[in-house]
Amino acid sequence: MTFLDADGLTKVYGEGCSACLATTGPEYDRNRCPECDSVVACADVSFEVRDGEVLGIVGESGSGKSSVAEILALDADATAGTATIRGHGDVLDADYQRRREIRDEHLGMVHQHVHDGLNLSFTGGGNVAEKLLSAGWRHYGDIRSRVRGLFEETEVPVDRMDDSAETYSGGMQRRVQIAKAIANDPGLVVLDEPTTGLDVSVQARVLDTFRRLQREQDVATVVVSHDLSVVRLLADRVLVMRQGRIVEAGLTDRVMEDPHHEYTQTLINSII
Amino acid sequence: MTDAEPESLEELHDPSSEGLEGYNYAYLDEHTKREVRRATLKAISIPGHQVPYASRAMPLARGWGTGGIQASLSLLGPDDVFKVIDQGSDASVNAANIRRLAETTADIETTTDTTAASVIQTRHRIPEEVLTDDQILVLQVPVTDALRRVDGSDDRNRTRHAHADYSKMWVALYESVVQWGEVDIGARYPVMVEGRYLMDPSPIPRWDVPKLHDADNLFVFAAGREARIYAIPPHTDVEPLAFEDRSFRVEHFDEEACDACGSTDTFLTEVEGEDGERRFACNDTSFCEKRQRNSDCAKDDHLERSDIAWGPGTGIDPNGFVGDGGEDI
Numbered sequence: 266m267t268f269l270d271a272d273g274l275t276k277v278y279g280e281g282c283s284a285c286l287a288t289t290g291p292e293y294d295r296n297r298c299p300e301c302d303s304v305v306a307c308a309d310v311s312f313e314v315r316d317g318e319v320l321g322i323v324g325e326s327g328s329g330k331s332s333v334a335e336i337l338a339l340d341a342d343a344t345a346g347t348a349t350i351r352g353h354g355d356v357l358d359a360d361y362q363r364r365r366e367i368r369d370e371h372l373g374m375v376h377q378h379v380h381d382g383l384n385l386s387f388t389g390g391g392n393v394a395e396k397l398l399s400a401g402w403r404h405y406g407d408i409r410s411r412v413r414g415l416f417e418e419t420e421v422p423v424d425r426m427d428d429s430a431e432t433y434s435g436g437m438q439r440r441v442q443i444a445k446a447i448a449n450d451p452g453l454v455v456l457d458e459p460t461t462g463l464d465v466s467v468q469a470r471v472l473d474t475f476r477r478l479q480r481e482q483d484v485a486t487v488v489v490s491h492d493l494s495v496v497r498l499l500a501d502r503v504l505v506m507r508q509g510r511i512v513e514a515g516l517t518d519r520v521m522e523d524p525h526h527e528y529t530q531t532l533i534n535s536i537i
Numbered sequence: 538m539t540d541a542e543p544e545s546l547e548e549l550h551d552p553s554s555e556g557l558e559g560y561n562y563a564y565l566d567e568h569t570k571r572e573v574r575r576a577t578l579k580a581i582s583i584p585g586h587q588v589p590y591a592s593r594a595m596p597l598a599r600g601w602g603t604g605g606i607q608a609s610l611s612l613l614g615p616d617d618v619f620k621v622i623d624q625g626s627d628a629s630v631n632a633a634n635i636r637r638l639a640e641t642t643a644d645i646e647t648t649t650d651t652t653a654a655s656v657i658q659t660r661h662r663i664p665e666e667v668l669t670d671d672q673i674l675v676l677q678v679p680v681t682d683a684l685r686r687v688d689g690s691d692d693r694n695r696t697r698h699a700h701a702d703y704s705k706m707w708v709a710l711y712e713s714v715v716q717w718g719e720v721d722i723g724a725r726y727p728v729m730v731e732g733r734y735l736m737d738p739s740p741i742p743r744w745d746v747p748k749l750h751d752a753d754n755l756f757v758f759a760a761g762r763e764a765r766i767y768a769i770p771p772h773t774d775v776e777p778l779a780f781e782d783r784s785f786r787v788e789h790f791d792e793e794a795c796d797a798c799g800s801t802d803t804f805l806t807e808v809e810g811e812d813g814e815r816r817f818a819c820n821d822t823s824f825c826e827k828r829q830r831n832s833d834c835a836k837d838d839h840l841e842r843s844d845i846a847w848g849p850g851t852g853i854d855p856n857g858f859v860g861d862g863g864e865d866i
């Protein structure tokens with residue numbers, strides 16, 4: 266069943282004008298509107314994610330991946346478009362209170378930049394606890410044991426739980442973000458560049474952990490990466506973005522083996 | 538009085554020339570009083586919500602109760618009896634200054650007896666004796682927002698209040714329990730008012746916090762520097778923020794009793810005597826004096842009812858709060 270139905274997601278940075286959408290995109294090889302100088306970070310991005318499915322979004326730097334991720338995680342407002350989550354309607358249209366509720370209880374996000382995802386002056390455990398507290402947990406003992414359980418699941422050393430997150434390695438911080446993202450058993454998890462900045466060996470272990478959790482919990486997932494191997498490992502289906510637009514979409518294996526779009530071919534050839 | 542120039546220093550200082558002469562009643566002009574009353578009424582109708590008002594310059598330095606005195610002066614009328622305490626004491630210079638200003642400009646009676654006052658202005662304490670529905674307690678407030686502990690931005694905090702988003706405060710409590718085994722907040726313990734607004738109860742000790750809950754009297758909190766008024770009307774639900782399994786605790790004084798009156802059910806402060814000995818004494822000095830005269834005087838002696846919840850131990854409980862390691866509320 267479709268869990269998330271995103272339709273026409275658009276994000277324009279700047280004033281915007283009537284020419285913005287018609288003068289940007291892959292065919293113009295630009296995302297900045299020549300009329301008004303606004304940046305069309307993404308436009309007309311539509312896709313569905315089914316229960317338990319992992320959708321990958323790939324594309325070069327600046328192609329609009331994070332913009333889509335932030336809209337889905339309700340961290341940024343869309344300029345246009347809808348995102349319908351089963352049982353919750355169009356979550357982009359919800360008022361502040363509803364948005365917060367949905368974000369706290371039904372969504373999880375792993376941010377590209379650790380500072381957006383964690384408060385480094387809090388303990389690692391406190392960062393995960395925040396998500397539980399936001400969802401109304403008020404029993405300290407229950408919170409502690411849930412955080413401990415999440416640390417075990419994401420393979421963060423439990424004895425580091427009460428150390429400030431600042432003292433964690435990059436890999437640990439990423440795992441804490443994953444622990445936080447899945448803390449309230451959300452219906453949808455969004456990962457933005459889950460491995461960027463990590464050593465290759467650490468990358469593989471973080472991805473393995475996430476893949477195991479994703480299968481166990483059968484959670485709908487959107488994973489954004491400029492790294493095709495990440496998407497190849499995790500995603501069932503993939504979208505290829507360029508200059509804010511989707512240029513190709515399909516099953517991961519098909520897109521990897523038989524890319525239709527010239528841009529996708531270059532993207533794939535460049536890593537093989 | 539005539540308009541003639543004063544002819545001597547004595548005349549200039551003539552005590553009979555003090556009082557209403559040259560001042561509006563209760564010092565503030567009527568417009569200011571209306572403004573403060575309007576803010577106070579609004580604060581009463583939205584318990585725990587901070588209401589801005591145009592705080593005036595007062596003949597006191599800001600930070601010395603200028604908010605409290607504006608709230609008090611806008612409430613006082615000729616029939617009122619006014620009491621002022623500073624950290625439990627009627628005798629401090631600051632309390633005396635505020636009392637004199639009200640006395641000379643509002644032509645009211647003053648008292649040190651909590652039970653005789655109709656309006657009590659206080660800094661850092663709620664009296665030991667139970668307040669009634671005829672009384673108003675005006676608390677001086679240095680920091681208006683409980684959220685400032687976790688975020689210095691008033692803008693962001695206002696948004697949080699608007700949406701009752703207090704998770705940041707909860708994380709701070711969590712971190713405090715992780716680090717100290719308990720919530721490490723002494724004075725200014727954050728409370729939830731009617732399950733809606735997080736409120737800073739001003740720097741009262743935790744000992745006084747339970748008195749805010751379901752009280753008979755009105756509490757008015759007034760900040761001069763930050764120009765905000767908030768209130769807890771009678772019989773409002775006020776709950777200190779705490780985890781279900783880490784309940785809020787008041788201070789405890791183990792085996793100590795007041796050196797002057799022998800009380801074990803009052804908020805004690807340590808004082809050093811002339812001999813250099815440390816002793817414990819009641820912080821509420823006017824109640825301590827009553828206890829010295831009559832050691833059986835309960836905190837609700839002046840009332841017909843005696844089942845009133847008012848902080849730790851309303852009457853004199855032989856098992857008291859002595860050495861019980863703090864009381865779960």
Ligand SMILES: Nc1ncnc2c1ncn2[C@@H]1O[C@H](COP(=O)(O)OP(=O)(O)OP(=O)(O)O)[C@@H](O)[C@H]1O
Pocket residue numbers: 278296304305306307324325326327328329330331332333377491
């Ligand atoms: N706050 C902002 N103000 C203006 N432009 C922005 C802002 N954030 C992003 N952009 C622009 O929007 C476009 C899309 O950015 P986005 O971060 O979504 O790309 P991305 O695909 O995630 O890139 P990367 O792989 O580098 O993370 C870029 O041109 C970027 O410069």
Ligand SMILES: [Mg+2]
Pocket residue numbers: 330331332377457458
């Ligand atoms: Mg990005």
Ligand SMILES: [Zn+2]
Pocket residue numbers: 281282283284285286298299300301302303
């Ligand atoms: Zn434009």
Ligand SMILES: [Zn+2]
Pocket residue numbers: 795796797798799800818819824825826828
């Ligand atoms: Zn005493």
